[in-house]
Amino acid sequence: MLNPEQKERYSRNIKLHGFGEFGQEKLLASKVLIAGAGGLGSPAIFYLTAVGVGELTIIDPDVVISSNLQRQIIHSTADIQRLKVISAKEKVKALNPDVHVTALAERLDESNIRRLVNTHDFIVDCTDNPATKFLINDVCVEQKKPFSHAGVVSMTGQIMTYIPGHACLRCAFEEPRAGTALTANDIGVLGAVAGTLGSLQAAEAVKYLAGCAELLIDSFLFLDVAHATWKKAKVKRDRYCLACGEKANRIR
Amino acid sequence: MVIKYYATLRDITRTKEETWQSPTPTLQDLLNALCNKYGSTFQKWVSCENGGYGCLSIFLINGQDYRSLNGLQTQLNQTDIISIFPPIAGG
Numbered sequence: 001m002l003n004p005e006q007k008e009r010y011s012r013n014i015k016l017h018g019f020g021e022f023g024q025e026k027l028l029a030s031k032v033l034i035a036g037a038g039g040l041g042s043p044a045i046f047y048l049t050a051v052g053v054g055e056l057t058i059i060d061p062d063v064v065i066s067s068n069l070q071r072q073i074i075h076s077t078a079d080i081q082r083l084k085v086i087s088a089k090e091k092v093k094a095l096n097p098d099v100h101v102t103a104l105a106e107r108l109d110e111s112n113i114r115r116l117v118n119t120h121d122f123i124v125d126c127t128d129n130p131a132t133k134f135l136i137n138d139v140c141v142e143q144k145k146p147f148s149h150a151g152v153v154s155m156t157g158q159i160m161t162y163i164p165g166h167a168c169l170r171c172a173f174e175e176p177r178a179g180t181a182l183t184a185n186d187i188g189v190l191g192a193v194a195g196t197l198g199s200l201q202a203a204e205a206v207k208y209l210a211g212c213a214e215l216l217i218d219s220f221l222f223l224d225v226a227h228a229t230w231k232k233a234k235v236k237r238d239r240y241c242l243a244c245g246e247k248a249n250r251i252r
Numbered sequence: 253m254v255i256k257y258y259a260t261l262r263d264i265t266r267t268k269e270e271t272w273q274s275p276t277p278t279l280q281d282l283l284n285a286l287c288n289k290y291g292s293t294f295q296k297w298v299s300c301e302n303g304g305y306g307c308l309s310i311f312l313i314n315g316q317d318y319r320s321l322n323g324l325q326t327q328l329n330q331t332d333i334i335s336i337f338p339p340i341a342g343g
Contacts, residue, residue: 036343038343039342039343040343041343125343126343127343128341128342128343129341129342129343130339130341133341150343151339151340151341151342151343152340152342152343153259153260153340153341153342154259154260154263156258156259156260156340157340158259158337158339158340172310173307173308173309173310173339174300174307174308176308176339176341177301180296180308181339181341181342182260182341182342183341183342184342187260189342194343220310220337222258222259222337222340224258224259224262224268226262227262227268229268231256231258231335231337233310233312233315233317233335233337234312234315234316234317235310235317236317236319236320238319
């Protein structure tokens with residue numbers, strides 16, 4: 001049951017079509033894992049905090065450096081050299097006392113991912129490298145957990161949502177060989193593009209957890225700000241997919 | 253037919269789309285011709301390590317995933333729109 005302060009705080013959520021107090025109660029009872037507190041993670045953390053997800057776990061091993069600050073808006077100049085997860089946790093607590101946040105200053109990898117995916121309702125992939133993105137995909141498929149994938153570089157971005165039974169990241173793309181994918185270090189990234197994609201990831205998580213509206217499944221949305229274009233591309237589930245296909249062997 | 257490029261492919265080809273009139277009966281023929289035209293950087297994004305095409309990028313023909321059609325052997329028509337999306341992996 002929402003208390004009077006919560007009914008006021010979340011009144012604009014509750015008024016959304018298909019959302020209601022029941023949707024808000026579901027959000028407050030939900031646990032979301034956010035992998036990465038950088039360009040995608042900053043807006044995702046802010047919006048999932050503001051909307052009232054009950055428990056957030058933020059995992060990122062890095063400290064804030066000055067070249068992060070043009071896009072990683074959850075961190076401030078005073079946070080340089082501080083752990084990103086500690087900086088992010090402070091902002092979450094200041095924004096919404098309803099949200100319980102766990103800060104993990106470690107890398108998401110084979111040693112911890114199964115336990116973390118297993119204990120959360122939805123995973124938001126805000127990581128910055130293909131190896132971790134495919135690890136998240138494979139473990140979420142294995143554990144039948146929904147997740148939001150996004151990637152950004154330069155003035156472009158992509159986003160898709162996975163829920164069990166639908167196309168996964170590996171249905172659409174093979175894992176790029178190490179060192180072949182372009183990163184922000186190579187060709188830069190516009191902060192507002194990362195902000196747009198991270199915000200959409202938060203929206204996907206909210207829609208799933210509150211049980212309202214349509215999800216971005218079996219398709220990718222591609223954003224190219226340099227040419228001011230959006231394109232939605234349908235992706236077919238690959239029956240031979242190494243992660244989710246009918247005869248998929250465990251690839252990890 | 254029209255070929256639309258996305259993300260880093262727009263930098264490599266220096267265009268977001270082009271009209272293609274050379275005879276390329278199948279998707280495979282088209283990809284062979286595009287790799288000849290744009291060279292190894294383009295080829296890296298559309299090909300597979302062990303030969304063939306389509307491991308890193310998504311190909312759509314008139315909005316349909318090529319794998320739901322006839323794969324690389326899908327016949328192409330002059331009115332088709334081909335879209336090629338490379339992966340974007342930063343965060």
